[in-house]
Amino acid sequence: MDLFNSALGKNITFVRPDYFIISGLTGIPHVNYYYAFLFAIYVVSVVGNVCVMVVIILDHRLRTPKYVAVFSLAINDLCGNCALVPKILDTFLFNHNRISYNECLAYMFFCFVFLAMQSLNLVAMSIDRLIAIADPLHYHVRVTFKFMFSLVASFWLYIVLMVMVATGLLTRLSFCESIVIKSYFCDHGPIYRIACNDVLPSRVMGGLCPVLSLWIPLIFILASYGYISYTLSKMSVAQERIKAMKTCSGHLSLVAINYIPIIFIYLFATNIHPNVRIITVSVHPNGRMINSTLTHSIPSLLNPIIYCLKTEEVLTVIKCLYKRFTSNQKRIQM
Structure with a gap:
């Protein structure tokens, strides 16, 4: 932290507030209905992702390299929602809009780690599909458990280091005028915008992070599916093409679910993301x-x-586990 703070200069009075005030989501009519909806999303998300993790752990058929990325995505979704939604509800539903300086930075760090890791989990899954279709004969040799685990672990390390740098740069900022964060959580852009000293490093990092964690992964995914489409077009048997396409349908659905709303926000709603302005x-x-x-x-x-x-x-695994569970229940009752 001293390394970041040294960039302030000797002639600037450094002001670090005891707390910030999160000011987003205020004055909305019937907002409690939205909070109830958000809480329902949170509960179903936690249950769904825990179920996916449990199913992968319980059945040996899913303990394969392919499902390392799926398991990582489930952990990421679970932790990401747990990091973001409960604090939003606590902040606005119970009017606890004050958050200490250190807690705010920690809150921001975990939220951005899990939000940014979404795309890289999808990249890991696209690499698996790319090798499976483009080089099926060597798939089991190239895509091993060690390979997928190392790939996913390197992505986690990359995201953690990137967000750590972005968070660390905020510690060199002085807040001598305002402590009100105009967002629904401790967001990076709204925090550095209320600082009263040089924010250029944070501004640059704020523009660089979306490129590194969103757009480059998306370009890679699109390029991989371009090559997959080219490979499928060379298959002479239609049934093989259909079978290969089915193996990609789940991943393509995840890509669409994650990226379409983000693209819509970037293109049609200025300032939703604090670091990008495209159309007013x-x-x-x-x-x-x-x-x-x-x-x-x-x-x-x-x-x-x-x-x-x-x-x-x-x-298939879920059906087998359900049958096993119901048969065990019947035995217990008998």
């Missing part, structure tokens, strides 16, 4: 914040549902 549209700030909270929470709700419905292996 007149949207009420509360509307932008509600859209953003849903964009961050709904994918973690739909990911386990869509993936289970789109993956025959998971459906």
Whole structure:
């Protein structure tokens, strides 16, 4: 932290507040209905992702390299929703809008780690599908448990280091005028904008992080599916193409669920993301914040549902586990 703070200079009075005030989502009519909806999303998301994790752990058929990324995605969705939604409800439903300086930075760190890791989990899954279709004969040799675990672990380390740098740069900022964060959580952009010293490093990092954690992964995923489409077009047997396409349908659904709302926000609602301004549209700030909270929470709700419905292996395992559970219950009753 001293390294970051040294950039302040000797002639600037450094002011670090005891707390911040989160001011988003205020003055909305019947807002309690929205909080109830958000809480329902949170509960279903937790149950769904825990079920996916339990199913993968319990059945040996799913303890394969392919499901390392799926398990990582479930952990990410579970932890991401747990980091974001309960604090939102506590802040606005119970009017606890004050948050200490250190707690705010920790809150921001965990939220951004889990939000940013979504895309890289999808990258890991796309790499699995790319090798499976483009080089099926060597798939089991190249895609091992060690390979997938190392890939996913390196992605987690990459995201943690990136967000750590972004968070660390905020500790060099002085807040001598305002302590009000105009967002629904301790957001990076609204925090550095209320600082009264040089914010250029934080501004640069704020613009760089979305590129590194959202857009480059999306470009890689699209490129991989471009190559997959090219490979499928060279298959002479239609049934093989259909079978290969089915193995990608679950992953493509996850990509669509995660990226379509984000793209919509970036293109059609200025300032939803604090670091990007593309088109100026007149949207009420509360509307932008509600859209953003849903964009961050709904994918973690739909990911386990869509993936289970789109993956025959998971459906088969769930049916087997359910039959095993019901048969055990009948034995106990007898």
